[in-house]
Ligand SMILES: Nc1ncnc2c1ncn2[C@@H]1O[C@H](COP(=O)(O)OP(=O)(O)O)[C@@H](O)[C@H]1O
C-alpha cells in the first residue's frame with residue numbers, strides 16, 4: 001500500500017471552485033463544491049455533460065489546479081504533496097482507456113509499479129494477479145497489445161492498471177462510457193465484485209443514472225458546477241432535493257425501461273414494525289407509475305413503502321434501496337459514446353524534390 | 355549533343371574508379387553529416403516547441419515558410435554568407451534537413467492521443483518519463499518519416515552543392531553539362547538517381563521494421 | 573539586393589518565364605494525372621503500381637533527372653517541362669484517387685438509386701466533390717515545380733534560376749541573392765494564392781453539397 005496514506009483514506013473537498021481562463025473570458029466550471037468520500041466507499045459524481053464532474057475529479061489528483069477551496073486526503077492538503085508522488089498513490093481510469101499502444105497488456109498494467117521502481121519479476125507477477133482479478137486470463141492476454149483487445153477488454157486492463165500499485169484511492173472518469181451497453185452492464189457488475197474484494201476509496205464519474213444506482217454507495221448529483229444533492233441512492237429516490245433531481249433520475253429511458261415491471265413482482269413480505277403511516281402503493285403499479293405516485297407522498301425519514309396485493313391488503317414491502325438497486329440493474333445504459341481521434345498523417349511534411 | 359553514346363557512361367565510371375569512389379564518399383558524407391546534425395538540432399527543438407505554448411506558433415510558421423523556400427535559393431543564399439566549399443554546403447543541407455525532421459517531430463508528438471497523455475500524467479509520470487515512455491515512442495514512426503524525407507531530399511540537394519564547391523556526384527554532372535558530354539553527365543546523374551531511389555526503398559523498409567510493436571495490427 | 577533594382581526588366585522577364593514553365597508543366601500534369609487517377613479508381617489493381625512508379629520518379633534528384641533526359645531531349649525548356657510534368661504527376665494522381673475515394677458511399681448510392689450512369693456519377697457527383705482534394709494536390713505539385721524550375725535554369729530552361737546560376741558562376745553574390753529572394757517570394761505568394769483559391773473551392777463545394 002502507498003506509504004503516502006496507509007490506512008484510512010478519507011477524501012474531503014471544502015468549498016472547492018475552479019475557473020478556466022480562456023481568451024474569451026473566465027469559465028466557472030466548478031462552484032463551491034464540498035463533500036466527503038469515506039474510506040472504502042464508492043462515491044459517484046453524476047450530472048449532465050459539462051456540469052463539472054470531470055473537473056472536480058481531476059482536482060483531486062491535481063491534473064487541474066484548484067482555484068479556490070481545499071482538497072485533503074487523510075487530512076493532508078493535496079497541494080502540500082509532491083504532485084508525481086500524489087498521482088502514483090491514486091489509481092486513475094479514463095473513458096478511452098488511455099492504454100499505451102506500444103506496451104503489452106502486462107506492461108500497461110505494470111506502469112505505475114515500473115515508475116515506482118519495482119523489480120521486473122514482481123511487476124510481472126502483480127500484472128498477472130490483476131489480470132486474473134479483472135477476468136482476463138493472463139496466459140491468454142498478458143503479452144497481447146491493446147489493439148488486439150476489444151473495447152471492453154481494454155477497459156478491464158484500464159481498471160487492472162489503476163489497481164496495480166495497490167493505491168487506496170481510485171479515480172474513474174466514465175470508465176465504461178465507450179463500450180457497448182451489454183458489455184457495460186457486465187463491467188459494472190464486475191467492478192462491484194472487485195470493489196467488494198479490494199475495498200478501495202473510489203470516486204466514479206458517470207452521466208448514467210443506472211450506473212450510479214448500481215455502483216454508488218453515495219451519489220453526488222451536479223449541475224452547472226454545483227452540487228444539487230449528495231446522498232445515498234435511496235435518498236435520491238426517497239427525498240429528492242429539487243425537481244431537477246426527480247427529472248434527472250426519471251428522465252427518458254431510465255424509467256421507461258421498467259414500465260413492464262410491477263411493484264408486486266419486487267416487493268418482499270411486510271416485515272414487523274413497519275409503521276402504518278408509510279405510503280401504500282398498489283402492486284399493480286409499474287415502476288414509472290410508482291415513481292409518480294411516490295412524488296405525491298412525504299417520503300422523508302422513511303426507509304421504504306408498503307405494497308398492496310390484489311385484495312388491497314398492504315402485505316408487501318419495498319425499501320428505497322431495493323428500488324434503487326432494481327433501477328441500477330435494469331436501466332439501459334446511455335448511448336455509447338465514442339471519441340473520434342484524427343489519426344496523425346505520417347506523410348505530414350511533404351517534400352519538394354530538389 | 356552527340357559526343358559519345360550516352361550509355362558510354364558505364365565505361366567512363368569504369369575508367370575512373372578512384373574518382374568515382376571519392377565523389378560517392380563526398381556525396382554520402384555531405385548527406386550523412388547534414389542529416390545527423392539536423393537530427394540533433396531538430397528533435398530537441400521540436401520537443402521544446404511542444405513544451406512552450408508561445409513558442410509553437412512562431413516556430414511551426416518559420417518551419418513551414420522554410421519548407422516553401424526553393425532549395426537552390428537556400429544554397430544561393432549561403433554563398434554570400436559563407437563562401438564556397440564543404441562547410442557552406444553542409445550548412446545549407448543541414449538547414450534544409452532540419453525542417454522536415456522538426457515539423458514531423460512536432461506533428462508526431464502533437465498527434466499522440468490526448469487520452470494516453472492524460473492517463474500517463476494521471477498515473478504520475480514525470481515530464482521526462484512522459485517524453486521517453488510515451489511521447490517519443492508513439493511519435494517515432496512520424497519522426498522517422500521526417501528523417502527519411504530529409505535524407506532523400508538531401509541526396510538531391512548535395513548534387514547541387516557542387517555549385518558551391520561541395521563536391522559529390524554533382525561535380526560530374528556539372529562537368530558533363532559544361533563539356534556537353536553525355537557519358538560524363540550520366541556518370542554523375544545515374545548513380546545519384548540510383549542512390550536516391552535505393553535509399554528511399556531501404557528507409558521505407560527500415561521504417562516498417564522499427565515501428566514500435568503494438569502500433570501495427572499483428 | 574541592388575540587382576533587383578538595377579535590372580528590374582530582366583528580373584520581371586525571368587519571373588514570367590518561371591511562371592510559364594511551372595504553369596505549362598502543372599497544366600500538363602493535371603491533364604494527364606486526373607484521368608490516370610480516375611482510371612485507378614475504376615481499375616483498382618492499377619493504383620499501386622502507378623503510385624509506386626510515380627513515387628519512385630519523385631525521389632530522383634531533379635538535376636540528375638534533367639541530366640538523364642538531356643541526351644535524348646536536348647537542352648532547354650522542353651526537357652525541363654517533361655521533368656516537371658513527371659514530378660507533378662504523383663501529387664495529382666494521388667489526390668485524385670483520394671478525393672474520389674472520399675465521396676461518401678451514401679451519396680454514391682443515392683446517385684445510383686436515381687438512375688445515374690457510371691459516367692454521370694463521375695461527372696455530376698464524384699469529380700465535383702473531389703475537386704477540393706484534387707486542387708490540394710495541384711497546389712502541392714505547383715509548389716514543388718516552382719522550386720525545381722529554379723534548378724531547370726542550369727539546362728537552359730530560363731526562369732529565376734538563371735540569376736542564381738549566373739551569379740554563382742561569376743561569383744556575383746548580388747545576383748544570386750536577387751534570384752534566391754525572387755524565387756522565395758514567388759513560392760510564398762504562389763502558396764498563399766493557391767491556398768486562398770483552394771479555400772474558395774472548398775466553400776463552393778460545401779455550399780453545393782448543402783444545396784443538394
Ligand atoms: N481545459 C478547459 N478549459 C476551459 N474550459 C473547460 C476546460 N475543461 C472543462 N471546461 C469547462 O468546464 C465545464 C465543466 O467541464 P467538465 O468538468 O469536463 O464537465 P463534465 O465532466 O461534467 O462533463 C464545461 O463547461 C467545460 O466546457
Ligand SMILES: [Mg+2]
Pocket residue numbers: 053054055
Ligand atoms: Mg467529463
